[in-house]
Amino acid sequence: MSKQKKGGLFQAIKEFVYGVAAHDSARFAMKSRASMEHLFILITMGDMLGVPILPPYYSLRLLPYVVPQISTWKRRMLREKDLTDALA
Amino acid sequence: MVIISLTTIFDQYPDRRYIMFGGKGGLGKTTFSAATAYYLAKQGKKVLVFSVDPQASLSDIFKQDIFGKGPTEIMPNLYAQEIDADKRVKAYQQEIRQKILDMYKMEKIPEEIESYIQAAAAEPAMEESAIFDEVVDIVVKGGYDYYIYDLVPLGHALYYLSMASVYDSWIDKITGLRQQMREYDQVAAVIRRDKEELDEDAILNELLYIKERINKSSRILTDKKMTAFFFVLTAEEMIISDTLKAAALFAKFDVPLSGYIINRVLPAELKDQNIPEYLKNRITMQEHYLQVIDNRFGKQILARVPEMERDVTGLDMIEKVAKEMFGNF
Numbered sequence: 171m172s173k174q175k176k177g178g179l180f181q182a183i184k185e186f187v188y189g190v191a192a193h194d195s196a197r198f199a200m201k202s203r204a205s206m207e208h209l210f211i212l213i214t215m216g217d218m219l220g221v222p223i224l225p226p227y228y229s230l231r232l233l234p235y236v237v238p239q240i241s242t243w244k245r246r247m248l249r250e251k252d253l254t255d256a257l258a
Numbered sequence: 259m260v261i262i263s264l265t266t267i268f269d270q271y272p273d274r275r276y277i278m279f280g281g282k283g284g285l286g287k288t289t290f291s292a293a294t295a296y297y298l299a300k301q302g303k304k305v306l307v308f309s310v311d312p313q314a315s316l317s318d319i320f321k322q323d324i325f326g327k328g329p330t331e332i333m334p335n336l337y338a339q340e341i342d343a344d345k346r347v348k349a350y351q352q353e354i355r356q357k358i359l360d361m362y363k364m365e366k367i368p369e370e371i372e373s374y375i376q377a378a379a380a381e382p383a384m385e386e387s388a389i390f391d392e393v394v395d396i397v398v399k400g401g402y403d404y405y406i407y408d409l410v411p412l413g414h415a416l417y418y419l420s421m422a423s424v425y426d427s428w429i430d431k432i433t434g435l436r437q438q439m440r441e442y443d444q445v446a447a448v449i450r451r452d453k454e455e456l457d458e459d460a461i462l463n464e465l466l467y468i469k470e471r472i473n474k475s476s477r478i479l480t481d482k483k484m485t486a487f488f489f490v491l492t493a494e495e496m497i498i499s500d501t502l503k504a505a506a507l508f509a510k511f512d513v514p515l516s517g518y519i520i521n522r523v524l525p526a527e528l529k530d531q532n533i534p535e536y537l538k539n540r541i542t543m544q545e546h547y548l549q550v551i552d553n554r555f556g557k558q559i560l561a562r563v564p565e566m567e568r569d570v571t572g573l574d575m576i577e578k579v580a581k582e583m584f585g586n587f
Contacts, residue, residue: 188451196449203442210439210461213432215374226378227387228425228468230350234357235461237371244370 211236211243264560265584267486267516268298274486274516276397276405276478280508281490282500283411286521286563289570290490291408292319292338293580296573299336300580300587303403308339308396310389311410316340321572333573337402341392343385350388351375390421394475416507422476423511429469436462482514488560489515492522493547502554517560519583520551524565 214229215236236243267274277294279287288309295307306329309316316338317323324330326342354375355367367375378384397405440459478484487508491501505515529541551559563582570579581587 192449196446199442199446199449203439203446206435206439206442210432210435213435226381227350227384227391228429230354230375230378231464231468232461233354233371233374234361235464237358237362237368240371 208243208246211239267560273483275403276485278407278409278487279490280409280487282497285490285492287490288315288319288408289579290519291406292576293583295336295406296576297580297584297587298404299333304335305404305406306337306339306402307406307408309408310393312343312385314340316408319571341389343388346388346392347379347384351379394471397475397478398471420511422472422479425472426476429465429472433465433469436465480512485514486516487513489518490521491518493520493544493551495547498547498550517558518555519560520562522565523562
């Protein structure tokens with residue numbers, strides 16, 4: 171029982187240290203990672219936004235993996251709105 | 259008339275198993291591809307001759323409809339194949355759709371995804387890419403002693419060959435980016451002290467798969483040990499100058515040039531016979547340009563093939579051309 175308590179305390183200290191020292195770095199890494207994700211989809215699927223990308227044949231192979239990201243990615247890339255959105 | 263002779267090239271370099279004939283349209287690339295395939299098959303080698311041209315004419319020369327039917331046996335050891343790009347693109351689209359449906363347990367492809375799939379297939383480069391990919395398939399699969407590419411006319415062939423290097427660098431770049439993303443994942447995981455292993459990156463795996471295939475095929479196209487590239491030309495001014503230009507361009511893409519073959523040579527003996535002025539002039543002109551070719555290309559000329567008395571279609575005529583190219587066998 172006391173062992174477990176000790177473990178709990180240790181765990182708490184660990185999480186505290188993590189929160190103070192490393193949480194921001196982790197967040198930063200993940201944020202960079204997310205931007206790269208968008209860049210990656212732009213490079214491979216740019217055709218969807220009218221950015222011509224080479225070569226469509228092999229881009230298609232990757233399409234299945236990015237299906238869930240497509241709509242957030244489009245939103246991010248096309249955040250600026252104009253009248254033509256109504257046509258889409 | 260056989261000069262240094264094609265036969266020596268084939269005997270001396272048995273590892274050159276990927277054979278290509280290039281040249282302007284209508285000079286006899288398909289004829290030479292078929293005749294070379296015939297010769298090699300008769301030597302007991304298993305040969306596949308295939309066309310990378312959407313308007314292929316292998317069916318015509320072998321007098322057999324092989325379009326889109328996969329490798330078809332023409333005679334023992336000789337197989338021919340014409341790629342149906344359209345069919346391949348459709349099958350590929352379907353494969354992608356099915357994959358999406360399976361991965362996300364969807365009933366129907368979301369509209370914007372579906373329209374992207376359709377738009378991508380309408381790209382002008384799609385057909386060539388599909389053929390390119392099928393050729394990669396053919397080469398990667400193996401099973402033949404020799405592969406003979408019946409190439410498209412010059413400019414196009416160059417495009418085809420350059421595609422390999424364009425794809426090569428494209429795929430290198432995005433694979434690099436993907437690998438970098440992976441590193442960020444790992445960094446984040448280490449900082450957070452995640453216990454579970456990171457999931458495999460399916461996209462990275464897919465990219466590496468594509469990369470492997472493209473690299474393999476572009477390596478073959480530019481490897482002097484494995485590939486022999488022959489230029490076909492005729493004794494005419496424009497053809498000679500175009501061939502010189504093209505040879506310089508091909509050299510830029512590291513295509514290993516093995517030599518030149520002159521086609522449609524009118525028999526010189528004709529001149530001594532009683533022939534009309536018109537023909538005499540043609541023969542005199544030809545003598546001049548044969549001389550020009552000799553000066554320009556010298557020892558690289560591997561064969562002179564005479565103008566045949568009729569169209570080259572069917573195995574009998576193909577054999578005749580093969581004997582002009584390789585000597586009696």
